[in-house]
Amino acid sequence: MIATPDDYSWFSRERFPELADAYCFTYVRGLTPEELVTWLGVRVDDCSRMTLDELIRYSSTGFYERQAFGAIAVGDWVLLVEANGGLGVTKEIIMPLSAGTRLVSHFYLEVKGMDYFHWIEDGKIRFEFLHQDGYSHWIEDGKMQLEFPQMEGYSAEMPDELAETMERMGSADPHEGPSFLLAECLTGITRTPQLLEESTYLCGGVPKPR
Structure with missing residues (x-):
């Protein structure tokens, strides 16, 4: 069955009120949660096992001192879940x-x-x-196009692996299903509410620079 953005409509603020509006999901192939935690510079012995609700509460405390995360194994991948965090988009890390x-x-x-x-x-x-503050980089005719002229100069080829998925995305906002579709295409993992809600996460925090 070919997935569509509607298949991820369950990820909403109604069901995940403290996650859907501020999240980061990161997949890394070939690592275990323990290996990823160690790579991030956090001692496994300093981590705790938590539910998703506990991870979200943990993320809201000490926000200015550390970036909280939870890691779970999904097949050959490790999934890093952050509530209001950004380790997964920090270039110096990823x-x-x-x-x-x-x-x-x-x-x-x-x-x-x-x-x-x-x-x-x-x-x-x-x-x-x-996409940030009203401008976007996006794909059109195989090239990365820019919504506003002040962002001129950025272009990139669209990988063949994503062409069909990009066509299925239509005009929906990327976080409302399409980003999940892209992740599913590239990892083979179908995100489900049960995966998020029923997993036990290895949780810790990366200290923020002072």
């Missing part, structure tokens, strides 16, 4: 983290109109969508 593997992340912050999607393969950006 570029080296993708070495020798594939990394896919998408980030959304409703209050600032920020919507980012990254596909990085072994330290090389294969595709990214960036």
Whole structure:
């Protein structure tokens, strides 16, 4: 069955009121949650096992001191879940983290109109969508097009792997299903509410620079 943006309509503020408007999901192939935590510089012994609700509450405390995260294994991938966090779109983290593997992340912050999607393969950006403060980078006729002229100069080829998925996305806002479709296309993982709600996360925090 071919997925469409409507298949992800369940991810809404009605069902996930403290996550849907400010989240970052990051997939890394070939790592375990423990390996990812260690790579982030956090001791596994300092982490705790939490439900999604507990992770969200943990993320809201100490917000200015650390970036909280929860990690779970999904097949051959590790999924990093952040409530109001941005480790998965921090280039200084995700570029080296993708070495020798594939990394896919998408980030959304409703209050600032920020919507980012990254596909990085072994330290090389294969595709990214960036929307912030009223301007966008997007794909059209195989080239990255810009919505406003002040952003001139950025262009990129659209990977063949995403062509069919991009066509199915239509004109829907990327965070309202399409980013989930892109992630599913690149990872083979279908995100479900049960995956988010019923998993037990390995949770910790990366200290923020003072």
